[in-house]
Amino acid sequence: MSDSKPRPSAGPSEPVPKAVVSRLSLYLRELEHLVREGHETISSSELGRRLGVTDAQVRKDLAFFGHFGYPGIGYRCEELILAIKRILGTDQQWAVALVGVGNLGRALLGYKGFAHRGFRFVAAFDVDAAKVGTEVEGVPVYHLDRLPEIVRAHRIRLALVAVPAAGAQLVVDRLAACGVEGILNFAPVTINLPPAMCQVGVDLAIELEQLSFAVVNRQAG
Amino acid sequence: MSDSKPRPSAGPSEPVPKAVVSRLSLYLRELEHLVREGHETISSSELGRRLGVTDAQVRKDLAFFGHFGYPGIGYRCEELILAIKRILGTDQQWAVALVGVGNLGRALLGYKGFAHRGFRFVAAFDVDAAKVGTEVEGVPVYHLDRLPEIVRAHRIRLALVAVPAAGAQLVVDRLAACGVEGILNFAPVTINLPPAMCQVGVDLAIELEQLSFAVVNRQAG
DNA sequence: TAGATTGTTAATCGATTAACAATC
DNA sequence: TAGATTGTTAATCGATTAACAATC
Numbered sequence: 001m002s003d004s005k006p007r008p009s010a011g012p013s014e015p016v017p018k019a020v021v022s023r024l025s026l027y028l029r030e031l032e033h034l035v036r037e038g039h040e041t042i043s044s045s046e047l048g049r050r051l052g053v054t055d056a057q058v059r060k061d062l063a064f065f066g067h068f069g070y071p072g073i074g075y076r077c078e079e080l081i082l083a084i085k086r087i088l089g090t091d092q093q094w095a096v097a098l099v100g101v102g103n104l105g106r107a108l109l110g111y112k113g114f115a116h117r118g119f120r121f122v123a124a125f126d127v128d129a130a131k132v133g134t135e136v137e138g139v140p141v142y143h144l145d146r147l148p149e150i151v152r153a154h155r156i157r158l159a160l161v162a163v164p165a166a167g168a169q170l171v172v173d174r175l176a177a178c179g180v181e182g183i184l185n186f187a188p189v190t191i192n193l194p195p196a197m198c199q200v201g202v203d204l205a206i207e208l209e210q211l212s213f214a215v216v217n218r219q220a221g
Numbered sequence: 222m223s224d225s226k227p228r229p230s231a232g233p234s235e236p237v238p239k240a241v242v243s244r245l246s247l248y249l250r251e252l253e254h255l256v257r258e259g260h261e262t263i264s265s266s267e268l269g270r271r272l273g274v275t276d277a278q279v280r281k282d283l284a285f286f287g288h289f290g291y292p293g294i295g296y297r298c299e300e301l302i303l304a305i306k307r308i309l310g311t312d313q314q315w316a317v318a319l320v321g322v323g324n325l326g327r328a329l330l331g332y333k334g335f336a337h338r339g340f341r342f343v344a345a346f347d348v349d350a351a352k353v354g355t356e357v358e359g360v361p362v363y364h365l366d367r368l369p370e371i372v373r374a375h376r377i378r379l380a381l382v383a384v385p386a387a388g389a390q391l392v393v394d395r396l397a398a399c400g401v402e403g404i405l406n407f408a409p410v411t412i413n414l415p416p417a418m419c420q421v422g423v424d425l426a427i428e429l430e431q432l433s434f435a436v437v438n439r440q441a442g
Numbered sequence: 443t444a445g446a447t448t449g450t451t452a453a454t455c456g457a458t459t460a461a462c463a464a465t466c
Numbered sequence: 467t468a469g470a471t472t473g474t475t476a477a478t479c480g481a482t483t484a485a486c487a488a489t490c
Contacts, residue, residue, distance in 0.1 A: 015479070021434050024426040030411055032341050043447065050411060055447090056483055063449055069488040071448040088430050089437035096429075108329035113409055113426040118433075158432060182436040184429055188334055190251055190271060200428050200437035203336040206246040206403055208317075209309050211379060212339075213242050214419040215403040216310035238457070277459055277473090284473055292465040292472040364488065 009218075012064045024052050027058070028084045034145055035077050043074035053085045061111070090118040097156045097180070099171050100163035101126040101141055104186060109137040122154040151178040158182045165189040173195070240311075241282045247272050248279070248301040249305045256298050264295035271356040283311045310341040315360045318377045319393050322362050322376070325407060327426035329381055330358040341377040365395070372399040393418070 029048055034042055041114050043053035044062075062075075063067050065087050069075045096119045097124055097126040124141045126132060132143045142150055150156070159180050163171050168187030175183060176194035185191055188203045231338030255263055265283075266276035267318055283289050283296075286308050290296045306312040317340045319326050330342055345362045347353060353364045363371055371377070380401050384392050396404060397415035406412055409424045 016302070016438070019481075022351070022427075022431060024434075025430045026411075028430075029424070029427065030321040033410070042225075045447085051478070054483065056485090057481095059447090059449065060482080067449070069448050072446050074447065087434070090430055094429075094433060103328045103331040107324045109427070110324040111425060114429065117426045117430060119429050157436065158429070172353075181439070182432045184277060184432050185408075188250060189254070190247075196439070198432060198439060200432040202248075202423065202425075202428055203250070203334075204329070204332060204423075205338040205340070206243075206250070207423055208315075208335065208340050208379070208381075209246050209249075209311055209338060210243060211403045211405050211421040212310040212315060213245075213308070213420060214421070215378065217237070218402070218417070218419060238456075266471085274461065277461090278457095280471090280473065281458080288473070290472050293470050294466070295471065 010162065014064070016064055020064060023051075023053065023057070023061050024084055024088060028088070029059070031077050031081050034111060035081070039077055040079075040211070041074045041076050044069070045077075062191070083146075085097060085118075094158050095122045095154045095156045096117050096120060097122065097151065097154075097159040099126075099144065099159055099161050100167075100177070100186075101128070101131050101136060102162060102164075105160075105162040106136055108162060108186075109139050119158070121149045122156065125150075142173070147174055148178045151175075151180060157186070160184045160186065162186045171193040174200075235285070235287055241285060244272075244274065244278070244282050245305055245309060248282070249302060249309070252298050254303050254306070256302070260298055262291075262295045262297050265290070268296075306339075310328075313339060315340050315379055316343045316374075316377045317341060318343065318372065318376045318380040319345040319360070320347075320365065320380055320382050320396070322349070322352050322357055323383060324387075326381075326383040327357055329383060329407075330360050340379070343377060344371045346371075350389075365392070368395055371397075371398045372401060377401060379405070381405045381407065383407045393420075 008058065010146070027047065030047060031210050043055070044058040047183060048055045048058045059069065063191055066083065068080050068083050078155070082091065096114070098121060101124050109124060121139045124136060124139050125144045125147060126141055127144050131141050157180060159175050161168055161171055161183050165187045168185065168189050169191060172183055172185070172191050173194060178196050181196070182198040185199055185201045186204070191199060191201070193199050224243060228390050248268060250267060264276070265279040269276045269279045280290070281288060287304065289301050293390050305314065309358070317335070319330055319342060322345050324346065330345060335342070341361045345357060346365045346368060347362055347387045348365050350361050356364050380396050382389055382404050384394055387409050389406065390412060393404055393406070393412050394415060397418050402417070403419040403421075406420055406422045407425070409426060411421070414420050
């Protein structure tokens with residue numbers, strides 16, 4: 001019950017609340033910032049203060065996955081970063097595809113933040129003949145019909161979907177048929193998720209709507 | 222206690238959970254889809270089924286804000302759309318600014334989904350002399366130093382922040398100083414939020430991380 | 443040792459679901 | 467009327483916080 005040196009990050013026995021996982025990403029981002037600032041260790045109270053959560057919340061979130069802290073000391077930043085990456089699955093490299101090389105798709109291909117977190121674009125797909133055969137940000141653009149072949153060749157498990165709403169469901173179905181396991185969906189539409197596929201949805205207009213509500217109801221509701 | 226015809230959407234007396242507001246946006250999106258499909262009314266159970274929430278949840282969420290439904294009938298789609306827009310604050314037009322005309326910023330300026338939801342870009346800002354003075358997607362690009370002047374002239378209340386992480390805090394502070402009330406922040410960094418300002422954060426790498434976790438722990442955790 | 447801080451238990455708080463009288 | 471569906475209450479479930487013994 002008390003291993004001493006390199007703590008195991010065994011999987012959790014209880015199911016992990018989604019809110020915990022999303023805070024894990026915030027902890028990771030802040031920890032990397034702390035390391036750049038020169039911190040070796042950090043306490044749950046200081047990490048919580050920076051992110052606007054309680055110290056108890058930080059400790060409980062992390063305790064879902066193992067014993068990462070040192071009583072009297074806090075958490076060693078580098079060590080905790082590695083542990084969280086392992087938990088999130090980003091200690092490994094992911095081969096990622098983009099579907100939909102429009103305005104947004106191009107920006108995503110050029111987004112510098114993905115590479116450092118372990119995500120590498122290996123292919124982009126579109127149905128526009130003018131785009132097929134080109135390279136965008138060093139990533140080759142294929143016709144959508146070549147999805148199965150390319151997915152297999154690169155062992156692509158995740159895809160970013162940045163196509164118009166009307167085409168999104170079909171694209172997701174085709175991705176599922178190829179064995180792609182997760183999609184980050186930017187299309188502003190409800191997707192009927194194929195079994196054994198995971199989705200994270202990002203609807204930019206909805207995010208702005210949430211902001212609008214917050215501003216209109218500031219300190220009131 | 223029982224007005225009959227056009228129901229008032231009075232503000233809620235209790236504080237509204239954030240989760241409720243985010244589902245409100247999903248209801249709105251689905252309702253607009255339903256209208257395009259030709260539906261006049263929708264029941265809480267059918268709306269919930271489409272979005273993967275219970276019927277009780279739908280009714281309770283909406284009941285926070287008023288009596289929008291008709292027993293025996295359900296909700297009138299058009300009427301509910303208007304009510305939700307009023308609640309979210311998107312029945313009005315918002316003048317919006319973009320700060321940071323990079324890859325992502327350009328894509329945001331060109332994103333078609335904002336206009337329909339009541340958000341209109343009136344100005345973009347950057348510090349790069351090569352960009353200042355140009356137009357992107359019909360939106361003029363000003364030097365960041367002209368922020369106070371332009372914000373005042375256009376009564377800009379919301380801003381999208383798409384600058385590198387290192388510059389984000391300063392940009393947010395300058396926006397706050399101009400009286401901007403809310404930011405949609407794409408910079409992958411914790412912002413120390415000025416009082417009386419609202420933030421919604423979108424970290425694209427974090428969204429992918431969440432997907433990675435979901436895939437790795439599918440049906441396990 | 444004294445001081446700091448963890449991991450964990452119990453207590454609190456809040457959100458979701460089930461059930462049903464009221465309504466059309 | 468009978469059937470459908472709401473709004474709301476009470477019951478359940480889950481997540482957050484407070485407190486503290488254990489640890490370094």
